[in-house]
Amino acid sequence: xxxxxxxxxxxxxxxxxxxxxxxxxxxxxxxxxxxxxxxxxxxxxxxxxxxxxxxxxxxxxxxxxxxxxxxxxxxxxxxxxxxxxxxxxxxxxxxxxxxxxxxxxxxxxxxxxxxxxxxxxxxxxxxxxxxxxxxxxxxxxxxxxxxxxxxxxxxxxxxxxxxxxxxxxxxxxxxxxxxxxxxxxxxxxxxxxxxxxxxxxxxxxxxxxxxxxxxxxxxxxxxxxxxxxxxxxxxxxxxxxxxxxxxxxxxxxxxxxxxxxxxxxxxxxxxxxxxxxxxxxxxxxxxxxxxxxxxxxxxxxxxxxxxxxxxxxxxxxxxxxxxxxxxxxxxxxxxxxxxxxxxxxxxxxxxxxxxxxxxxxxxxxxxxxxxxxxxxxxxxxxxxxxxxxxxxxxxxxxxxxxxxxxxxxxxxxxxxxxxxxxxxxxxxxxxxxxxxxxxxxxxxxxxxxxxxxxxxxxxx
Amino acid sequence: xxxxxxxxxxxxxxxxxxxxxxxxxxxxxxxxxxxxxxxxxxxxxxxxxxxxxxxxxxxxxxxxxxxxxxxxxxxxxxxxxxxxxxxxxxxxxxxxxxxxxxxxxxxxxxxxxxxxxxxxxxxxxxxxxxxxxxxxxxxxxxxxxxxxxxxxxxxxxxxxxxxxxxxxxxxxxxxxxxxxxxxxxxxxxxxxxxxxxxxxxxxxxxxxxxxxxxxxxxxxxxxxxxxxxxxxxxxxxxxxxxxxxxxxxxxxxxxxxxxxxxxxxxxxxxxxxxxxxxxxxxxxxxxxxxxxxxxxxxxxxxxxxxxxxxxxxxxxxxxxxxxxxxxxxxxxxxxxxxxxxxxxxxxxxxxxxxxxxxxxxxxxxxxxxxxxxxxxxxxxxxxxxxxxxxxxxxxxxxxxxxxxxxxxxxxxxxxxxxxxxxxxxxxxxxxxx
Numbered sequence: 001x002x003x004x005x006x007x008x009x010x011x012x013x014x015x016x017x018x019x020x021x022x023x024x025x026x027x028x029x030x031x032x033x034x035x036x037x038x039x040x041x042x043x044x045x046x047x048x049x050x051x052x053x054x055x056x057x058x059x060x061x062x063x064x065x066x067x068x069x070x071x072x073x074x075x076x077x078x079x080x081x082x083x084x085x086x087x088x089x090x091x092x093x094x095x096x097x098x099x100x101x102x103x104x105x106x107x108x109x110x111x112x113x114x115x116x117x118x119x120x121x122x123x124x125x126x127x128x129x130x131x132x133x134x135x136x137x138x139x140x141x142x143x144x145x146x147x148x149x150x151x152x153x154x155x156x157x158x159x160x161x162x163x164x165x166x167x168x169x170x171x172x173x174x175x176x177x178x179x180x181x182x183x184x185x186x187x188x189x190x191x192x193x194x195x196x197x198x199x200x201x202x203x204x205x206x207x208x209x210x211x212x213x214x215x216x217x218x219x220x221x222x223x224x225x226x227x228x229x230x231x232x233x234x235x236x237x238x239x240x241x242x243x244x245x246x247x248x249x250x251x252x253x254x255x256x257x258x259x260x261x262x263x264x265x266x267x268x269x270x271x272x273x274x275x276x277x278x279x280x281x282x283x284x285x286x287x288x289x290x291x292x293x294x295x296x297x298x299x300x301x302x303x304x305x306x307x308x309x310x311x312x313x314x315x316x317x318x319x320x321x322x323x324x325x326x327x328x329x330x331x332x333x334x335x336x337x338x339x340x341x342x343x344x345x346x347x348x349x350x351x352x353x354x355x356x357x358x359x360x361x362x363x364x365x366x367x368x369x370x371x372x373x374x375x376x377x378x379x380x381x382x383x384x385x386x387x388x389x390x391x392x393x394x395x396x397x398x399x400x401x402x403x404x405x406x407x408x409x410x411x412x413x414x415x416x417x418x419x420x421x422x423x424x425x426x427x428x429x430x431x432x433x434x435x436x437x438x439x440x441x442x443x444x445x446x447x448x449x450x451x452x453x454x455x456x457x458x459x460x
Numbered sequence: 461x462x463x464x465x466x467x468x469x470x471x472x473x474x475x476x477x478x479x480x481x482x483x484x485x486x487x488x489x490x491x492x493x494x495x496x497x498x499x500x501x502x503x504x505x506x507x508x509x510x511x512x513x514x515x516x517x518x519x520x521x522x523x524x525x526x527x528x529x530x531x532x533x534x535x536x537x538x539x540x541x542x543x544x545x546x547x548x549x550x551x552x553x554x555x556x557x558x559x560x561x562x563x564x565x566x567x568x569x570x571x572x573x574x575x576x577x578x579x580x581x582x583x584x585x586x587x588x589x590x591x592x593x594x595x596x597x598x599x600x601x602x603x604x605x606x607x608x609x610x611x612x613x614x615x616x617x618x619x620x621x622x623x624x625x626x627x628x629x630x631x632x633x634x635x636x637x638x639x640x641x642x643x644x645x646x647x648x649x650x651x652x653x654x655x656x657x658x659x660x661x662x663x664x665x666x667x668x669x670x671x672x673x674x675x676x677x678x679x680x681x682x683x684x685x686x687x688x689x690x691x692x693x694x695x696x697x698x699x700x701x702x703x704x705x706x707x708x709x710x711x712x713x714x715x716x717x718x719x720x721x722x723x724x725x726x727x728x729x730x731x732x733x734x735x736x737x738x739x740x741x742x743x744x745x746x747x748x749x750x751x752x753x754x755x756x757x758x759x760x761x762x763x764x765x766x767x768x769x770x771x772x773x774x775x776x777x778x779x780x781x782x783x784x785x786x787x788x789x790x791x792x793x794x795x796x797x798x799x800x801x802x803x804x805x806x807x808x809x810x811x812x813x814x815x816x817x818x819x820x821x822x823x824x825x826x827x828x829x830x831x832x833x834x835x836x837x838x839x840x841x842x843x844x845x846x847x848x849x850x851x852x853x854x855x856x857x858x859x860x861x862x863x864x865x866x867x868x869x870x871x872x873x874x875x876x877x878x879x880x881x882x883x884x885x886x887x888x889x890x891x892x893x
Contacts, residue, residue, distance in 0.1 A: 047501065050835065080758065080762050081762050083762075095820065097752075098821060098825060100752075115824075115828070116828060365552065366550075366551055368553070374553075376835075
């Protein structure tokens with residue numbers, strides 16, 4: 001008889017219980033990419049080293065009739081000031097720790113939520129609440145239109161959103177959401193039904209993509225999501241009606257007079273090939289070679305020309321058929337024109353001149369290794385999946401990883417796009433490119449410019 | 461059977477409860493402590509040098525001189541030109557930084573896993589072959605002086621914050637700013653500043669942390685190769701202790717001709733990191749001012765729809781801490797209301813318990829934030845080193861999480877009574893004339 005007393009039997013039972021807790025997570029596998037029966041694309045990645053969960057929900061807009069409506073819709077759903085007393089949806093987020101961020105974009109929005117595994121059920125009910133929201137009211141809507149700019153500016157990235165809107169309106173000719181600008185006149189002329197119908201038409205499961213990474217049981221979560229949406233209607237897969245395939249990246253300089261008189265922020269926006277395309281990564285190398293800080297050509301030449309106290313940071317924003325690289329430059333009033341002149345000089349030289357293999361390799365090395373180091377960040381990993389989801393709007397199994405693409409870059413192909421990082425996606429050649437949006441006091445900026453004749457837009 | 465069963469059960473429990481943070485340590489013959497925290501899932505590796513000395517270890521006459529090393533450490537060495545170390549790391553997509561604090565100093569670099577040897581070599585260069593010359597020290601001293609002078613003369617927020625901080629720390633060593641006394645800074649003797657380098661290079665004062673992607677096998681030999689030659693040329697610094705600060709309420713109004721906005725600063729003395737109350741007080745900080753769940757934001761912005769901005773500064777020292785809440789508004793009357801509501805909220809916290817859902821939310825957020833910081837190699841390394849410095853304990857992660865989970869609403873009432881009372885507070889109002 002192996003088990004001589006009750007203690008042994010108890011220990012055996014205990015070990016079986018623990019095994020049933022531990023084993024399924026290993027048996028279940030590391031990740032799950034699947035589309036639910038209601039068309040929601042979902043990517044679940046098991047990463048036990050995280051001990052918490054990070055989710056990103058992206059909703060792609062199918063159609064936008066007025067560019068301000070998507071922002072008003074998001075504000076009405078997520079802004080605490082508008083939602084007092086707290087709505088059920090915000091209350092669910094609060095219970096999970098309220099660690100969430102809503103990222104505005106022109107043709108989509110992303111919600112990033114962090115939560116503990118013990119709150120998985122709450123997260124699923126948040127998801128359900130997001131896609132069956134019924135909390136719109138006239139009182140909230142009126143408050144949001146009346147205080148639109150105040151509320152809009154509470155978003156850390158509001159300048160980037162405006163810069164992107166302006167850039168899109170200058171780059172694309174027609175039939176796209178960036179064609180109209182958000183101005184002071186916009187909010188007042190809208191009504192609640194526009195927000196409601198925008199929500200109904202765009203916030204659908206087939207228009208959305210969810211990625212969750214962390215200490216999760218993929219099949220268990222997938223089951224919970226399936227169950228949560230079982231009573232939802234079957235809808236057709238979402239498709240963005242607007243196009244991005246023709247654009248005009250001619251140079252435009254726009255000052256956004258926002259009433260502030262601190263150090264101006266410059267957003268230099270250039271279109272590049274979409275994520276998932278090999279030229280997208282070549283363009284990343286070109287961008288680092290030029291705008292890398294402090295080692296890029298422009299930074300070095302600007303420092304050598306006596307420009308002090310500036311800094312540059314670049315960020316890439318992906319859309320379905322195009323990506324834009326947005327360089328944020330902080331620089332004193334007096335040096336704006338000089339900096340633009342130096343940057344243009346370097347861009348032109350790159351277009352006609354040659355790049356040594358060493359310089360290419362140095363910059364490639366940076367992009368490759370930075371990509372690898374950044375990929376340790378759970379949020380970067382999620383963003384990578386989201387970028388890839390843009391490329392494959394219907395079939396998530398055809399996604400190519402960024403790392404694989406980076407390995408396919410070549411010096412020969414790199415030199416082909418030097419004259420225009422947008423490559424075949426551009427319709428104009430041999431002209432100054434890039435949309436430059438400067439935020440600050442318009443009078444002071446205009447006084448500092450001698451040769452550049454900017455357009456001024458007032459937002460206060 | 462039972463002999464086999466017990467270890468098996470222990471192993472199972474271990475993998476269930478402690479799946480994430482692996483930490484081990486060893487000490488070199490010269491006294492340098494090494495902490496290793498490998499992570500097989502990572503692509504990068506972080507080499508962080510934690511110096512147990514900070515500004516409080518400076519001699520009183522030149523207190524603040526260590527702060528100069530925040531930049532001096534990036535100067536040229538026998539084998540590297542100035543800032544070449546940073547350039548090398550950036551070229552490879554990595555990041556590097558350094559900070560000298562009151563109770564410690566930290567320098568780190570995050571590089572691709574394959575570059576561990578370079579990172580170790582770069583750190584050993586900084587610790588053994590830094591070229592400190594009088595000219596460079598004078599130049600750095602001047603830079604710091606100019607910057608602080610500019611801030612204190614042009615920036616009303618900086619000047620006011622410094623005043624509140626001084627009043628909060630009163631008679632303790634933390635009263636002196638991190639950069640030292642601005643009036644005396646330019647008179648600090650270069651020879652004495654140079655001698656402080658020995659504090660930084662003394663292996664007994666160093667905890668080297670390697671975390672992320674690396675092979676544990678052979679790591680000891682590598683560390684020995686790069687850091688084995690470090691010698692103790694100065695006495696080791698003493699263990700950290702909590703500073704004793706006398707209580708006392710201070711209230712002041714200041715009227716200024718031209719200021720961008722009216723503002724009030726409310727300063728609170730907070731427990732040291734060595735005090736068990738620290739975690740409880742941190743929960744209060746989350747509750748009051750953390751943007752994501754801030755009660756003050758909810759009261760002023762959501763409930764009362766007031767036009768105010770709230771920001772805060774919570775010091776991160778070992779020996780003594782403070783929380784300074786800044787509320788600004790163009791309307792002075794709004795700030796008078798703000799002060800009234802803050803006082804009422806503090807009184808309420810001293811008597812009423814937080815609701816279950818509020819407490820659950822804050823605790824979840826604290827847990828998430830902590831777990832998020834463990835995912836950043838430099839933050840994980842810093843937390844491990846700092847905790848080892850304070851307690852000699854390697855298992856910081858689970859200790860902290862257990863503490864957070866145990867907090868209940870009665871604890872918050874107790875902590876509020878202790879730290880939100882009037883004699884623990886300094887208030888400064890800065891209004892436009």
